[in-house]
Amino acid sequence: MQTSFTLAQLADPHVADSEKILRACVHCGFCTATCPTYVLDGNELDSPRGRIYLIKEMLENDRPASADVTLHIDRCLSCLACMTTCPSGVHYMHLVDHARAHVEQTFRRPFADRFLRGVLAWLMPYPPRFRLALNAARFGKPFAPLLDAFGFTRLAAMLRLAPWQGPRRPLAPQIFPAQGPARKGRVALLAGCVNDVLAPQINAATIRVLNRLGIEVIVAAGAGCCGSLVHHMGREDEALAQARANIDAWAALPALDAIVINTSGCGTTVKDYGFMLRTDPIYAERAGKVARLARDISEYLVSLPLEADANVPALVVAYHAACSLQHGQRVLRQPKELLGKLGFQVRDVPDGHLCCGSAGTYNILQADIAERLRKRKVGTIEGLRPDVIAAGNIGCMTQITAGTKLPAVHTVELIDWATGGPCPPALRDHQRRLAKQPLAAAG
Ligand code: SF4
Numbered sequence: 001m002q003t004s005f006t007l008a009q010l011a012d013p014h015v016a017d018s019e020k021i022l023r024a025c026v027h028c029g030f031c032t033a034t035c036p037t038y039v040l041d042g043n044e045l046d047s048p049r050g051r052i053y054l055i056k057e058m059l060e061n062d063r064p065a066s067a068d069v070t071l072h073i074d075r076c077l078s079c080l081a082c083m084t085t086c087p088s089g090v091h092y093m094h095l096v097d098h099a100r101a102h103v104e105q106t107f108r109r110p111f112a113d114r115f116l117r118g119v120l121a122w123l124m125p126y127p128p129r130f131r132l133a134l135n136a137a138r139f140g141k142p143f144a145p146l147l148d149a150f151g152f153t154r155l156a157a158m159l160r161l162a163p164w165q166g167p168r169r170p171l172a173p174q175i176f177p178a179q180g181p182a183r184k185g186r187v188a189l190l191a192g193c194v195n196d197v198l199a200p201q202i203n204a205a206t207i208r209v210l211n212r213l214g215i216e217v218i219v220a221a222g223a224g225c226c227g228s229l230v231h232h233m234g235r236e237d238e239a240l241a242q243a244r245a246n247i248d249a250w251a252a253l254p255a256l257d258a259i260v261i262n263t264s265g266c267g268t269t270v271k272d273y274g275f276m277l278r279t280d281p282i283y284a285e286r287a288g289k290v291a292r293l294a295r296d297i298s299e300y301l302v303s304l305p306l307e308a309d310a311n312v313p314a315l316v317v318a319y320h321a322a323c324s325l326q327h328g329q330r331v332l333r334q335p336k337e338l339l340g341k342l343g344f345q346v347r348d349v350p351d352g353h354l355c356c357g358s359a360g361t362y363n364i365l366q367a368d369i370a371e372r373l374r375k376r377k378v379g380t381i382e383g384l385r386p387d388v389i390a391a392g393n394i395g396c397m398t399q400i401t402a403g404t405k406l407p408a409v410h411t412v413e414l415i416d417w418a419t420g421g422p423c424p425p426a427l428r429d430h431q432r433r434l435a436k437q438p439l440a441a442a443g
Pocket residue numbers: 034035036037038046047048051075076077078079080081082083092
């Protein structure tokens with residue numbers, strides 16, 4: 001694609017990087033076929049190619065974002081399916097991240113939108129605040145249909161996504177020692193923010209599996225949210241501050257073999273720290289080092305000698321490939337390989353390249369599109385008639401379980417169970433519910 005940025009514009013490294021990305025696009029439109037928002041409505045402006053044009057026009061002309069451009073950028077899930085499909089290697093992620101920051105700096109959103117975004121950015125990255133909010137949401141949950149009826153769809157979506165059970169206390173910084181006579185490795189675990197409050201069993205399973213394999217696990221003091229929640233809202237300063245805090249926290253640890261991440265949305269962001277902080281003279285080098293150490297838990301485990309415990313049933317597992325894992329990190333094979341090796345019958349979800357609609361805060365901010373994507377995803381998963389759904393991202397688990405009675409667990413919970421850990425709580429509760437149902441109702 002031809003561009004016409006001035007030399008003065010290209011002096012800004014963010015514009016210069018975006019210009020390179022824009023020039024790589026050859027308008028072929030292959031990406032449209034795999035873009036969830038285009039697949040739903042067929043609107044070119046809600047396709048990657050359409051968004052690329054809008055971003056080009058906006059940046060090239062140094063224009064503040066208009067309401068129309070903001071709408072189409074906001075509707076993008078950042079699922080990155082377009083990057084997997086693109087034959088020209090267009091780095092859409094960096095382009096849309098730049099565009100989101102530009103929108104945030106130049107467009108004044110309506111008050112309700114600003115307020116909701118502000119609340120989400122204030123709450124979600126901070127486990128103690130998020131925990132309090134979830135406790136309150138349990139009481140509001142029954143009123144979600146009423147709020148929907150009065151047009152408060154985003155508030156209703158928030159309540160629907162909140163779990164019925166009370167949130168847990170976040171994991172305190174500490175060292176989890178390796179089991180066995182000799183330590184075989186040492187990793188830092190990104191305990192995360194939302195993940196740790198909504199589903200602490202995921203971190204617990206991760207730590208058990210690693211410790212059992214002789215790996216010491218450190219949850220570093222000072223590490224917190226990876227920054228992706230606010231990064232995807234275009235709140236760049238906040239995202240970079242959160243990234244720097246994590247880099248400082250991990251830099252203070254003894255030598256690490258890896259930084260293990262079990263929430264794939266966070267993994268994609270941490271692996272991008274080197275780019276995000278490329279213009280920061282103090283942090284750029286350390287950010288690159290952290291990005292190179294980051295591993296999804298399945299990537300880290302795949303080379304270790306896992307052995308199955310014979311007592312675990314060979315359940316049929318519908319493996320939902322989170323977008324951030326399959327498109328953002330290109331981790332496709334490892335989770336399925338691990339589950340298969342441990343005796344589970346793994347089935348791929350048809351149209352698995354399409355997002356479930358979770359996408360960070362997307363299922364709150366774009367509740368209607370997210371709901372349509374959820375229905376589509378749940379339909380394809382239920383068609384497989386699995387015993388359980390496995391995914392590598394808490395966002396997808398929360399999004400999918402809001403639309404199905406099937407239990408959804410993190411891949412590492414199944415790995416832990418199969419190698420001597422407890423049965424994942426969601427699966428145990430589901431089996432208990434099934435046992436209580438009369439036979440006719442259980443189908
Ligand atoms: S990131 Fe996803 S939603 Fe956004 S343009 Fe690419 S494919 Fe479409």
